[in-house]
Amino acid sequence: MASGNKLHFDRRSLLRTLGAGGVVGLAGCTQGSDDGTSTADTESGDGGGGSDSTETPASDLGDTLVGPDGEQVSLSMVYSTGSETTKTIAQFMQQEYGKMGIAVELTGVPFNTMLSKYAQNTYTPDDGEERTSFNAGPRDESTSQEQWDLMLGIGFNSYPRTPTAIRPFWTSEEKRQQSTVNFYGYRPSEDIAGMLDQxxxxxxDARRQAILANVFGVLSRDQPVNFYEFSVDLNGFQQxxxxxxxxxxxGYNYxxxxxxxxxxxxxITGAYNVGAGTDAKTVNPIRINDTSSANRLGLTLDGAYTLDNDNNVVPLWVESVDTDDKQNYEFTLRDNLQWGADYGQMTADDWVYYIQEVHQAEDNWAGDVNQSDWFSGGDPIPVEKTGELSFEVQLPEVDPAFVLKPIMWGAYCLPKGxxxxxxxxxxxxxxxxxxTEIQEITYGGNLGPYTFERWDRESVFVATRNDDYYLRDVEGYDGTPYFEEYKYQVxxxxSTRLSAFETGEVSATGIPSAKAKKFEDLESTKVIQTPNAFCSILAYNQRANGWDQLRTRDVRYALSVGVNKQTIVENIDRGYAEVAHTHQPEFSEWFDDSKVEKTGVGENYGAAKAKQILADNLSNDYGFE
Known part of the structure; x- marks a missing residue:
């Protein structure tokens, strides 16, 4: 996420573009390094430049994987543009697959295009209208607009605070209302949904840790995607x-x-300009599931509450959260919250109606991308008004971590009217x-520090200082915000974005690792490192228009074995990352090394090993020549 953004939005942002906006670092692994040398000048010839590499010579299986048609197997990889890092990783993976006898065709597209034309899929039930979403229907019948086998450039939020929130990724695609982001059509080998429910x-804490460790162990064995790294964010600011x-x-206190x-x-001074690599997809809070969109909307709407660096609740619209039993949670709104466009005061009626008629609507008429948050075991979570400004969420079970979950943390609401x-x-x-109310956020009132001014698609999003901002009555927020204008410039x-940052045109932006030292050494700028909860993945398309062999667990496993993760971390991301093997970083309390199977490092990396696994598990009409 670009510097100055509000990380509390990541509670809703399941997906994130990586590489664009400086999220991951940059190095010329295949493009040439800063001093003009190429990979061949600086790395070993087998591409395994990572210190953990134990690549062995290719076996006698043959150099080319041939399919039923007698031709070399060729897979299509789509990746998000906007950063040379992602392109470099795509090219490196292409080389690694080449050593396995597989050809890879690369296609680079903007992140939002990748989501809309490749990740989203369409399905038409026999008794219903065509529907399009990240999980529109059965994997045998739903297809994306554009064909793909491999997808690179997406990060999946691992939610180290509340790891059960990963359910939309890993529940079987057959359970559509829960597996809302399972665009690749994964069917787990074990009951991951049940384990997450438990x-x-x-x-x-000990039993919870053991259950979650099993979940992350299953994911490491199933390899629904190649989990290859957790990077750090390099946040650049003007000094x-x-x-x-x-x-x-x-950024929680931006x-x-x-x-x-x-x-x-x-x-109060002039403009604060965030340099971004990706534009928003939408400013409709019902349909936001990406960081770029949430950041734009967040300038005009604060949300219920956020969390600080120590996981403490920072009240925003919600003034207090009360619970005696860790099962029933009462939320009390501030009494000075006003909608715009003549919708009046924000009250508990707005929240109860929004939860019941949008989040919990059986027909999902509004296209809510976060419905699963408000259901438990397939049933809607009861919500009840307890006063003009208070409402209670009645959980079916005790849940001491509820306030940390992406349900009310940073949650939005729309006026009932x-x-x-x-x-x-x-x-x-x-x-x-x-x-107009949605597209121009006219309902925003005094609910955020800034007011919507304009949005020029793929160019700039501009918001101006809100003179009526409700938080000014709260200690520590007197006079906030301190900029007359706040904008995201795409x-x-x-290189253009970083040049704008260097000259001072941009107030804050993400910094690629290859340029971190440069901006650290400049007197006019500073770079702050922060942990990144998003796991960089290579998705395997297990739906109807993906390579059918990707539905076999061991084939996916082989493709992960054949890519050197250590090279990506050390040489492409210049050490500003950690190797990943499952959907949880190693610093997380829920990660158990003894449960996780590692791929792409040490003895579990190499073309020969990957080819042997493929030979043993591909259908009989495939072979090496």
Whole structure:
């Protein structure tokens, strides 16, 4: 995420573009390094430059994997553009697959295009209308607009605070309402959904840890995707940006950022400009599931509450959270929250209606991408109004971690008066989505530090200082925000974005690892490192328009064995990352090394090993020549 953004939005942002915006670092593994040398000049000839490499010579199986048609197997890999890092990793993986006898055709597209035309799939039930989503229907029948076998450039949120929130990724695609982001059509070898349900209700930390360790062990064995790294974010700021609270939730207090000398008191100044590599997809809170979109909307809407660097609740719209039994949670709103567009005061009625008629609507008429949050065991979680400004969420089981979960943390709401206009309308979800209230956020009122000004697609999103911001009555927020204007400016080329940061045109941006030292050494800029909860993955398409052999667990496993993760971390990302083997970082308390099978390192890396696994597990009409 680009510097200055609010990490609390990651509670809703299941997917994230990696590489664009400086999320991962950059090095010229196949493009040439900073001093002009090429990979061949600096790395071993087999491409296994990582210190963990134990690549062995190719066996006698043959150099080329041939399919039923007698031709070499060729897989299509789509990757997101916007950063040379992602392209470099794609080219490196192409080389690694080449050593396994597999040809790979690369196609680079913008991140949002990759999501809409490749990740999203379409299905038409026999008794219903065509539907399109990240999991539209059975993997045998639902297909994406564009064919693909491999997808690179997406990060999956691992939620180290609340790991049961990964359910949308790893529940079988057959359970559509839960597996909302299972665009690759994964069917687990074990009941991951059941284990996550069990873990979410477990109050004993040791037992909960054991359950989750099993989940991450299954994922490492099944390899529904190639989990290859967890990177760190390199957050670049102009030296005069003050008020930053550095830590894993950097940006949670972005309203308090200001421009001035160190030690100076905050004052209102001109524009704060975030340099971004990716534009928003939407500003409709119902349909947001990506960081770029959430960041734009978040300028105008704070959300319920956020979490600081120590996981403490920071009240925003919600003034207090109360529970006696860790099962029933009462949320009380501040009394000075006002919608725009004449919708009046935000009350508990707005929240209860929004939860029941949007999040829990059986027909999902509004196209909510986060419905699974508000269901437990397939049943809607009861929500009840307890006062004009208070409502209670009644969980079916005790859950001491509920406030940390991506349910109410950073949650949005829309005015009841707005939503009910479209609730029973034919095609109401799309009508609501296209309304001026949604597209121009006119309902925002005093609910965020900034007010929507304009959005020029693929160019700039501009918001201006909200003179009526509700938090100004709260200690520590007097006078906030301190910028007259806050904008996200999209740069198609990473070099252009970094040049704008160097000259001061951009106030903050993500920094690629290859340029980190340069900006650390400049007197005008500073770079702050923060842990990244997003796991970089190579997705394997197990749906109808992917290579059918990818449905075999051991074939996917072989493809992960054949890619040297250590080279990616050490040579492409220049050490600003850690090798990943499952959907949880090793620093997480839920990670158990003894449960995880490692691929792409040590004795579990190599073309010869990968080819042998393929030979043993591909259908009989495949072979090496």
């Amino acid at each position: 873990a979410s209700k477990e109050t004993d 005069d940006i003050q008020g930053i609270d550095a830590g894993p939730s950097i 309203q308090q950022y200001f421009r001035g000398e160190s030690g100076a008191s905050p004052s 707005l939503v009910e206009q479209y609730r029973d309308m034919e095609d109401g979800g799309n009508q609501l989505n296209q309304s 740069f198609g080329e990473e």
